[in-house]
Amino acid sequence: MSSRTNAERDAILAALTPVVEGIAATFGPVCEVVLHDYRNPEKSVAAVAGSVTGRTVGGAMSEIGMRVLARGDEAADELNYVTRTRDGALVKSSTMVLRDSTGAVFGALCVNVDVSAVTQVHSLLGALAGLAAAPAELPTTTFGNDIDSVVDALVDAHQSRQRGSWAELGRAERVELFGGLDTRGVFAVRGAVEQVAARLGISRASAYNYLSRARAAHDTSTGGTA
16 A cells, blocks of 8 residues: 555544544534544544443444455445444444545444433333334444454354354354354454454364355355355
C-alpha cells in the first residue's frame, strides 16, 4: 500500500473523529459511536465516544467488524439492526463502511444505541393494553477490547449450534464449523487459525486442513475456484 493511500485514509479518520463525539453527545448516554481502522484488526478502534459496549481506543473489532473485514471491498453498510450483548442489553446499531478514493474498504463508523429501557417500556405498555407478544429471538453479539475473546466467543457459539464437542462431531460437521467461522470473518484476523486450533484442542495443521476443506466446499457450491 502506498504512503499516499495511507495518508488519505489517515485524513478520513481524522476528519471523522469529531463526528464521533458529536453524534454521541447528541443522543446522550444511551449512545456509543466507534470509529474503526481495519488496517489494524486486533486494535481497530481509532476513536470512541460513549460506553454502550465498553470499548476503548486501541480495542478490538467486534464479530460484526470481522464479517465486514472478511467481505473486503464487497462489504456494504449494515443499518438499523438489533442484537443482544452477552450481558443481556439490547443494542440497535448501524455499521457504515469507510472507503478511500479507490473504493477500497479500510474502516467503519459504527453507531450503537442501548434500547433496553425503551424495549421494556414498550413491553409494559403492550401488556397493559393486552397486546403483549412473545419477544423475538435476537442474535447475541460479542463486543470486547480483546480480539481473542471475540474469536473465542464465536467458536463457542458455533460449537453450541453444532450441539456437541469437537470430539463428538463428524467430519462434515467439523468442516461446516470451520466454514461458519470463515463466513463470520474469524480467519481474517491474524493468528486466528492458531487460536481456534488451541480452543478446539487440535493441531494447527488439522485446523488449516479443515479450513481448506471448508473453503473448497464453498467454492464448489458457489461455482468458484479453489
